[in-house]
Amino acid sequence: MAIKTVMVGLATCGISAGGEKVYEAFQKELQEGADFVLRETGCVGMCYREVLVSISNGAQESYLYGEVTPDRVKRIVAEHVQNDKPIDEWLVSGADREVGFFDKQVRIVLRNCGVIDPSSLQEYLQSGGYKAVERVIKEMTPEQVIKEVQISGLRGRGGGGFPTGKKWELTRASVSDKKYIICNADEGDPGAFMDRSVLEGDPHSVLEGMMIAGFAIGADEAYIYCRAEYPKAVARLRLAISQAKKQGLLGDNIFGSSFNFNIKVKEGAGAFVCGEETALIASIEGRRGMPRFRPPFPAQQGLWGKPTNINNVETFANIPWIILNGGAAYAAYGTDDSKGTKVFAMAGKVKRTGLVEVPMGMSINDIIFKICGGIVNDKKFKAVQMGGPSGGCIPASLGETLIDYQQINKTGAIMGSGGMVVMDETTCMVDVAKFFLAFTQAESCGKCTFCRIGTKRMLEILERITEGKGKEEDLVTLDKLGEQIKIASLCGLGQTAPNPVLSTLRYFRDEYEAHIRQKKCPAHVCSPLLTYTIDQEKCNGCMLCPRSCPTDAIIGEKKLPHKILQDLCIQCGKCFTVCNQDAVIKD
Numbered sequence: 001m002a003i004k005t006v007m008v009g010l011a012t013c014g015i016s017a018g019g020e021k022v023y024e025a026f027q028k029e030l031q032e033g034a035d036f037v038l039r040e041t042g043c044v045g046m047c048y049r050e051v052l053v054s055i056s057n058g059a060q061e062s063y064l065y066g067e068v069t070p071d072r073v074k075r076i077v078a079e080h081v082q083n084d085k086p087i088d089e090w091l092v093s094g095a096d097r098e099v100g101f102f103d104k105q106v107r108i109v110l111r112n113c114g115v116i117d118p119s120s121l122q123e124y125l126q127s128g129g130y131k132a133v134e135r136v137i138k139e140m141t142p143e144q145v146i147k148e149v150q151i152s153g154l155r156g157r158g159g160g161g162f163p164t165g166k167k168w169e170l171t172r173a174s175v176s177d178k179k180y181i182i183c184n185a186d187e188g189d190p191g192a193f194m195d196r197s198v199l200e201g202d203p204h205s206v207l208e209g210m211m212i213a214g215f216a217i218g219a220d221e222a223y224i225y226c227r228a229e230y231p232k233a234v235a236r237l238r239l240a241i242s243q244a245k246k247q248g249l250l251g252d253n254i255f256g257s258s259f260n261f262n263i264k265v266k267e268g269a270g271a272f273v274c275g276e277e278t279a280l281i282a283s284i285e286g287r288r289g290m291p292r293f294r295p296p297f298p299a300q301q302g303l304w305g306k307p308t309n310i311n312n313v314e315t316f317a318n319i320p321w322i323i324l325n326g327g328a329a330y331a332a333y334g335t336d337d338s339k340g341t342k343v344f345a346m347a348g349k350v351k352r353t354g355l356v357e358v359p360m361g362m363s364i365n366d367i368i369f370k371i372c373g374g375i376v377n378d379k380k381f382k383a384v385q386m387g388g389p390s391g392g393c394i395p396a397s398l399g400e401t402l403i404d405y406q407q408i409n410k411t412g413a414i415m416g417s418g419g420m421v422v423m424d425e426t427t428c429m430v431d432v433a434k435f436f437l438a439f440t441q442a443e444s445c446g447k448c449t450f451c452r453i454g455t456k457r458m459l460e461i462l463e464r465i466t467e468g469k470g471k472e473e474d475l476v477t478l479d480k481l482g483e484q485i486k487i488a489s490l491c492g493l494g495q496t497a498p499n500p501v502l503s504t505l506r507y508f509r510d511e512y513e514a515h516i517r518q519k520k521c522p523a524h525v526c527s528p529l530l531t532y533t534i535d536q537e538k539c540n541g542c543m544l545c546p547r548s549c550p551t552d553a554i555i556g557e558k559k560l561p562h563k564i565l566q567d568l569c570i571q572c573g574k575c576f577t578v579c580n581q582d583a584v585i586k587d
Contacts, residue, residue: 004036009052011043017050025073042201044114047354066092113201121243124204132320145216151327153339158312170299171217174307181222188272189388191347192419195313199233203240209316228267272443291491334360348422365399379424387416389436390496392503412503428525429508434462436500451494454485466526470516527571536561538583545575
């Protein structure tokens with residue numbers, strides 16, 4: 001019988017679903033003599049089916065189990081591992097809802113995630129790891145490396161979309177005795193987890209991409225700026241760096257050449273503004289993370305005043321593939337303006353939440369419906385927030401918009417780092433705008449008056465509107481303030497903070513007007529604008545709602561229909577939540 005390899009998904013999504021207990025259950029079976037090798041792996045993208053367990057043998061046959069619990073482990077081992085009888089009803093590949101999830105994806109950045117053990121340097125080497133940097137060092141000049149990246153058309157995946165090859169070229173042209181590489185892993189967008197998953201699932205690919213960038217621009221030292229809220233990513237990065245050093249892949253005279261390169265991990269404190277490159281640099285230097293005026297750009301004067309190249313995790317993870325397969329092969333994917341693939345974190349009201357990597361040029365609708373299975377409970381698709389707090393809401397009417405930097409920008413949103421928060425008909429767009437603006441307002445470093453004070457005034461207006469205290473002139477003020485903040489702010493945080501408000505005003509102005517004129521929330525989300533009543537025919541007097549009411553606003557006898565006293569009701573919604581007869585109506 002062939003020895004089988006069992007891999008348990010232990011990225012953050014897998015761990016939160018109970019992956020560590022599943023792993024321990026497999027360890028117990030191994031101690032009892034089961035014939036298999038146990039490994040851990042990262043996220044394959046199907047976060048909605050965690051805990052995921054794959055079983056493969058020497059014949060390259062692989063089976064993927066979803067929603068594995070410790071109770072299922074014994075049967076999986078007894079039937080599949082020991083007797084070669086896969087359990088069909090637990091297999092992901094056998095479930096109808098998985099049809100098409102991987103079919104339209106092109107996995108370049110995620111090529112190893114969920115496939116190899118991220119803690120094993122040997123598995124990364126077996127997958128072709130460090131072959132790209134070896135080719136660069138032994139066969140190419142820095143100029144040739146930069147040219148290949150330029151041919152690929154790769155643009156920075158951190159949000160700005162600046163051409164990567166151009167940035168490298170500018171940094172190489174800067175004359176200095178010292179240069180630096182920085183990997184921006186300060187992923188702070190609510191609903192975004194692309195970089196975290198790559199660092200947890202394939203850390204060596206990021207290190208290799210950074211090494212190639214260092215060779216290209218003439219740098220011998222690098223930093224990975226990763227937020228401390230990513231403990232698993234930080235741990236796997238530190239392990240990968242240690243392994244690479246022991247193997248002679250990092251340090252001095254790499255591959256017997258004169259190229260030296262060292263990488264350090266800097267843990268950030270979670271300030272969203274440190275995603276901006278000059279604020280990030282200040283933080284590494286031990287100063288408060290606040291942006292500065294540019295020029296000079298980091299390519300001329302960056303870390304410690306030296307030329308510095310900054311790219312994000314996804315950008316660096318593309319580089320080894322581009323070197324091994326050629327820039328032209330990468331450019332074959334995508335559109336004229338946007339080449340290659342893009343990783344998206346799918347969150348919100350979509351059936352298949354998780355990670356997808358698709359060629360640029362695919363439509364928003366194709367990602368949501370063909371790959372991610374559509375909207376939960378088959379409700380109506382309403383909008384998608386792209387670009388996180390800095391992005392905007394794209395309505396369902398623009399669902400055929402292509403994933404392309406220019407096309408997305410035309411909608412009033414931005415590509416951002418790759419978060420998609422999908423919303424359905426039960427979502428209040430005014431409330432969504434308030435949520436994202438509250439985030440950026442709290443994360444403002446305070447350096448710019450318009451960002452610090454302007455976003456606060458906008459947030460106060462949104463709060464009034466959702467409380468039923470809005471005025472007609474508030475919409476004009478929001479428009480005016482939003483445009484002024486975009487123009488007058490120093491960095492990308494302030495320049496994009498109004499986007500969620502401006503985009504929802506553009507596409508969902510009727511919802512704002514309903515909040516102001518009718519004092520109603522069409523989506524029935526904003527509590528102060530809701531009225532709760534009890535359907536007398538459905539209510540059976542079970543007493544659940546009066547017991548839950550904090551103000552004793554519900555009256556009635558047991559086993560008889562109840563009534564809500566509107567002058568006492570505070571619209572908390574607890575009666576609606578506890579009612580199991582669908583008798584409480586909110587309007």
